[in-house]
Amino acid sequence: MKNFSFFFRFIILVSACTCLWLNAGTPEKELKIFRKLSQKLQSVKTITYRYTQEFTYPAEDYHSKSEGSIYIDFNKEYDLAGFRYQYKDQNGFSVFNNSGFFETSAADRTIHIKNKMKAADFEGLSALYNSIITLRNILPTVIKDEHIEKHVKDTLMGKKHFYLLNFKVQDRFPNYLGTDFTATTEKITFYNKLIVDRKSFLPVSFIQLKKGSRDINRTEFSDIVLHPVPPAEDSWYYSTYLKEYTPEERNPVKIIDVGQSAPDFTLDKSKTRGKVRLHEFKGEVVLLEFWIKNCSYCINAVPELNKLNNRYDPSKFKLLAVNTTDSRSSIDQFIIRHKVNYEVLSGDEAVNKNYGISAFPQIVLIDKKGAVIYSGDLNIAVLYPLISANL
Incomplete structure (x- = not known):
């Protein structure tokens, strides 16, 4: 299928969708198109396509684009996830x-193997992000949910007509498999737009926008082939590749355990440009949040952390957000843009290693004596009573 410029496509989407959300309820003829x-996607047994992902976050000065090709087999025997790819x-x-699951690295000719997937x-x-798999699984939920506003329009790209399927979702977005929605920690309206070929009735593009934001997530599906020639059977087994690739030894990174002493550090303050040592806060409860700027979960965490920071006496509780990855200027922009009201630290990357940080955001809560009393994801329901009990 022909690729159209994203800018041209986006202008069409904006002009076509200006009045989409004026009416609640979806006409039956439009629901039929969703169905x-x-x-069509449920009927697909095997498929290949060219996959283009593009993320554009102007406020974060971030842009990423990747391309690849995928073969998916939805044979019923693949019961663990409903497919193999x-x-x-x-x-x-x-x-x-x-x-x-296994993946190879062309750069160092290694292969990483995970024998059991959950x-x-x-x-x-x-x-899998916003893939055919995602759409195949999430669309039945979208169709059944009367709280999800759905509309269909006709759109013209070049000289060709396409269907433009729109569904608006509040405070949640599809997970990678499309088996459910993932909730956000703040109120966000997501506008999801599917461009569908009228002849094949297959999607050519899936675009996600957020109300009040210029952020755009775009996935394009091109060169689609149904019932393609399948890959060789031995290509599904990692043993086939062991002559070409060396198994990679990955030592799993584990976040610091509860009961351990929190490693001391010296980092730079973003607000006052001074230095700070963790040791200075002995006698206070300290919450460390490890984060990076290009992370939607980290962005969504800010309002919750602001509330948490406002709740406690600053002479007894300190919230320190640690970012040892991004530049000082990027961190400063993040603080202003997202109205961060707590202290943000930057500097030595060894801090992440010492605390066993491999994902973001991660929380480490430290008591007055310097011992870790919580480590893991941001869980407000757990943190509030734990902080209060240790002040």
Whole structure:
């Protein structure tokens, strides 16, 4: 299928959708189009397509684009997740064979192997983000949910007509598999837009926008082939590649355990440009939040952390957000843009290693004596009573 410039496509979307959300309720003829797309995707047994992902966050000065090709087999025997797939891009390739997962690195000729996959392990796999798999699984939920506003318009790109399917979702977005929605920690309206080929009734583009934001997530599907020639059977097994690739030894990074002494550090303050040592806060409860700027979960965490910081006496409680990854100017912009009201620290990357940080955001709560009393994800329901009990 022909690729159209994203700018041209976005102008069409804006002009076509200006008045989409004026009426609640979806006419039956438009619901039929949603159902037809869902039925089409449910009928797919095997498929290949060219996959283009683009993320544009002007406020964060961030832009990323990646491309690859994917083969998906939805055979009923693949009961663990309902499919198996092979994905390839310039960095290497990855394979999920219904039980295990492996991925190669073209740069160092290594292969990483994970023998048993759980549903949570699929989150973060770029080949699945807003993919055909996502749409195949999430559309039945979208269609059934009367609280999700749905509309269909006709749109013209070049000289060709397409359907433009729109659904608006409040405070949640599809997970990678499309088996459910992931809730946000703040109020966000997501505008989801699907451009569908009127002849094949397959999606050519999936675009996500946020109300009041210029952020754009775009996925394009091109060169779609149904019932393609399948990959060789031995290509599904990592043992096939062991002559070409060396198994990678990954020592799993584990966040610091409860009961351990919090490692001391010296970092730079963003607000006052001074230095600060963790040791200075002995006798106070300290919450460390480890974060990076290009992380939607980190952005969504700010309002909750602001509330938490305002709740306690600053002479007894300190909230310190640690970012050892981004530049000082990027951190300063983040603080202003998202109205951060707590102290933000930057500097030595060894801090993340010492605390076992491998994902963001992560929380470490330290008591008055310097011992870790909580480590893990941001869980406000757990943190509030724990902080109060230790002040």
